[in-house]
Amino acid sequence: MTIDQTLAAITPQSRDEPDSGIVKAAMYGFTVPGVIPLWAGEGNLPTPEIFARPATEALLNGETFYTWQRGIPELRDALARYHQRTFGRVFSPENFFVTSGGMQSIQTIVQMVAGEGDEILIPTPAWPNYGGALRILGSRPVEVPMDFRNGRWILDLDRLFDTITPRTRAISLNSPSNPVGWTATLDELKAIRDECRKRGLWILGDEVYSRFYYGERGETRAPSFLDICDDEEQVLLANTFSKNWAMTGWRVGWLQAPKALGPAIERIIQVNSSGTPAFLQRGCVAALDHGDAFLAEQVAKARGNRDLVVRMLGDMPGVRFEVPKGAFYLFFALEGMTDGDLTVRRIIDEAKVGFAPGSTFGQGGEGYLRMCYLRDPAKIEEALTRFGDWLKNHRPS
Amino acid sequence: MTIDQTLAAITPQSRDEPDSGIVKAAMYGFTVPGVIPLWAGEGNLPTPEIFARPATEALLNGETFYTWQRGIPELRDALARYHQRTFGRVFSPENFFVTSGGMQSIQTIVQMVAGEGDEILIPTPAWPNYGGALRILGSRPVEVPMDFRNGRWILDLDRLFDTITPRTRAISLNSPSNPVGWTATLDELKAIRDECRKRGLWILGDEVYSRFYYGERGETRAPSFLDICDDEEQVLLANTFSKNWAMTGWRVGWLQAPKALGPAIERIIQVNSSGTPAFLQRGCVAALDHGDAFLAEQVAKARGNRDLVVRMLGDMPGVRFEVPKGAFYLFFALEGMTDGDLTVRRIIDEAKVGFAPGSTFGQGGEGYLRMCYLRDPAKIEEALTRFGDWLKNHRPS
Numbered sequence: 001m002t003i004d005q006t007l008a009a010i011t012p013q014s015r016d017e018p019d020s021g022i023v024k025a026a027m028y029g030f031t032v033p034g035v036i037p038l039w040a041g042e043g044n045l046p047t048p049e050i051f052a053r054p055a056t057e058a059l060l061n062g063e064t065f066y067t068w069q070r071g072i073p074e075l076r077d078a079l080a081r082y083h084q085r086t087f088g089r090v091f092s093p094e095n096f097f098v099t100s101g102g103m104q105s106i107q108t109i110v111q112m113v114a115g116e117g118d119e120i121l122i123p124t125p126a127w128p129n130y131g132g133a134l135r136i137l138g139s140r141p142v143e144v145p146m147d148f149r150n151g152r153w154i155l156d157l158d159r160l161f162d163t164i165t166p167r168t169r170a171i172s173l174n175s176p177s178n179p180v181g182w183t184a185t186l187d188e189l190k191a192i193r194d195e196c197r198k199r200g201l202w203i204l205g206d207e208v209y210s211r212f213y214y215g216e217r218g219e220t221r222a223p224s225f226l227d228i229c230d231d232e233e234q235v236l237l238a239n240t241f242s243k244n245w246a247m248t249g250w251r252v253g254w255l256q257a258p259k260a261l262g263p264a265i266e267r268i269i270q271v272n273s274s275g276t277p278a279f280l281q282r283g284c285v286a287a288l289d290h291g292d293a294f295l296a297e298q299v300a301k302a303r304g305n306r307d308l309v310v311r312m313l314g315d316m317p318g319v320r321f322e323v324p325k326g327a328f329y330l331f332f333a334l335e336g337m338t339d340g341d342l343t344v345r346r347i348i349d350e351a352k353v354g355f356a357p358g359s360t361f362g363q364g365g366e367g368y369l370r371m372c373y374l375r376d377p378a379k380i381e382e383a384l385t386r387f388g389d390w391l392k393n394h395r396p397s
Numbered sequence: 398m399t400i401d402q403t404l405a406a407i408t409p410q411s412r413d414e415p416d417s418g419i420v421k422a423a424m425y426g427f428t429v430p431g432v433i434p435l436w437a438g439e440g441n442l443p444t445p446e447i448f449a450r451p452a453t454e455a456l457l458n459g460e461t462f463y464t465w466q467r468g469i470p471e472l473r474d475a476l477a478r479y480h481q482r483t484f485g486r487v488f489s490p491e492n493f494f495v496t497s498g499g500m501q502s503i504q505t506i507v508q509m510v511a512g513e514g515d516e517i518l519i520p521t522p523a524w525p526n527y528g529g530a531l532r533i534l535g536s537r538p539v540e541v542p543m544d545f546r547n548g549r550w551i552l553d554l555d556r557l558f559d560t561i562t563p564r565t566r567a568i569s570l571n572s573p574s575n576p577v578g579w580t581a582t583l584d585e586l587k588a589i590r591d592e593c594r595k596r597g598l599w600i601l602g603d604e605v606y607s608r609f610y611y612g613e614r615g616e617t618r619a620p621s622f623l624d625i626c627d628d629e630e631q632v633l634l635a636n637t638f639s640k641n642w643a644m645t646g647w648r649v650g651w652l653q654a655p656k657a658l659g660p661a662i663e664r665i666i667q668v669n670s671s672g673t674p675a676f677l678q679r680g681c682v683a684a685l686d687h688g689d690a691f692l693a694e695q696v697a698k699a700r701g702n703r704d705l706v707v708r709m710l711g712d713m714p715g716v717r718f719e720v721p722k723g724a725f726y727l728f729f730a731l732e733g734m735t736d737g738d739l740t741v742r743r744i745i746d747e748a749k750v751g752f753a754p755g756s757t758f759g760q761g762g763e764g765y766l767r768m769c770y771l772r773d774p775a776k777i778e779e780a781l782t783r784f785g786d787w788l789k790n791h792r793p794s
Binding site for chain 1: 404416417437443459466498500503504515533631660661672674676
């Protein structure tokens, strides 16, 4: 068969979904020697041995059989302990479900709440995988663009609520946000909660970057739906071990949901992945129970790097951004840029620095670039020095 | 919110999907001390250290970052080598895609070929997860029951082809089959291939048990679509490391597809799992390159156990079955049984033996029980002795 014939035989939604601009930048950049990669959302440290060792021991000890679809009880207990410590109230292990990564948490949630043609509201700029997961399943992501006004990103709640239609099933909220670092206040979270309660909508919360929060009062986490919602109401939270504990390559995450959904979640996990390796979950228990010091170092490094990139980019002409309140990305506008994909490729080739194009983050993203700054500070400084030099002699496309 | 209110707020397909009868039997049986569990499809050996060790080394060496969505190149190369050795012709690594288990291979395939309301034909009795994956995604599994006639399972190809409608997108075929052990002949595979070519349908092949084939001529594998199909035609094969190499708990599999689908598969993997841990893939390379001797032992053990269970069950009154040609299950009818779920629970309680109820395998399965015989032969013998004694004094429900 020809390529065209083969492609004509799959569903339109799987055929026509665009490639992620982050993946495209990375694939392009991998071929260019000497590039400093800042396109992906991960730090530069490997997983600490104290998290890895329990996993390797369990694997070598033969913990290699099918396991609990909801996750091993020890990990669900550890999740409850971690949340109790972090949020200052009691949690039940029965509200936690282990998944094969944050993306699979989102996939599971989408399969549970959105059928064909159902809509989920997503403030943008947003991580492109939300929309991708929905579109491939035949549901509809409805983008609600934030405004960048007076140097600040603002989510207009009236506009968000006005976008609700009879097909809307959920409001998705990523706070602190990838890519812009916007972080909802407790009042904003309450307003969203109240509207969702009134309209019978699900809240889909992505608080993956909750601990990467740069409050001015010594806070160790961002405001959370967990501060203001009941564990049995219509709230579904996707999370991951990836960012906090340098475990992107493990593909383990979790989701929090009302207990009543346990059987449905278990059935969906059964047909998505049939569970997450039990031996890997042993390492995740160690990360939760013994990872606070590592996490504190990660956050301190991210905060220092944020200040570094804010200072360096702040000195460059034609560059505009809001100082991010959370997560570990800088999302900056570049004056005169109309083709972000091309500019990203040119900066890779001409400056040997790898950004991600803003357009891949949906409405309001064109004209911007994203960099991840959870990297070695010396590499960040080198990368931005190169980029600053490039800006002096080149114009963006 | 009440449980009913919460359940009313999710999609009907995720709410109403029945629990797998295999999972229900296992959950029930876990609570009863001393039961010999034969409900699940896995062997009793842990993963050999020669496969585990490269994974633990890679994990401890810090191979803990995001990785290729299609799988690491070394594993795709090893898959091509393994297939070349097993099927006696050249394969390209570009036709192989690594997944987080055979179930995720199926999930990826379904997301690619079946939209809302599309139909996929599935001969039954069949593993319940096929239907579950389709229903949860809003597609329609169409069961085509096989006949058990004169002591043999027969797939009536005319009936199969007559079931095709304008909404049919694919024929799914599991050979050797779980649960009945039916194995398609090369002529049957050709007839299905020709019909699919004529009607523009996809073949969804599950040849997971291909190596567990008990031919009488020293064959080392079952007849395969790979013997008669072009790698670029409309064939998608789901496979797994689980069964051949005692790696059920690893959750790593692969799928084979036309090269033209690479970008679509990569996008679906991105939003399903965002890839499979690279360090685990190192162990899978070792299984493919150094696992032939272990696999040969597994198959020899399965063949010996098959003969044992055939002999023991063959002596019991009211038990009927076909001697399976492949896989490692015995699917047997029990005279007078009208409620398989209840009978399974009673046999767990009263005989301390754990089977799976045939009804969970779809049309034609009621009245049967399934046992997995890739276990320690002494345990099998003990289990069937208990079951034989039970049969003397009890009647099935």
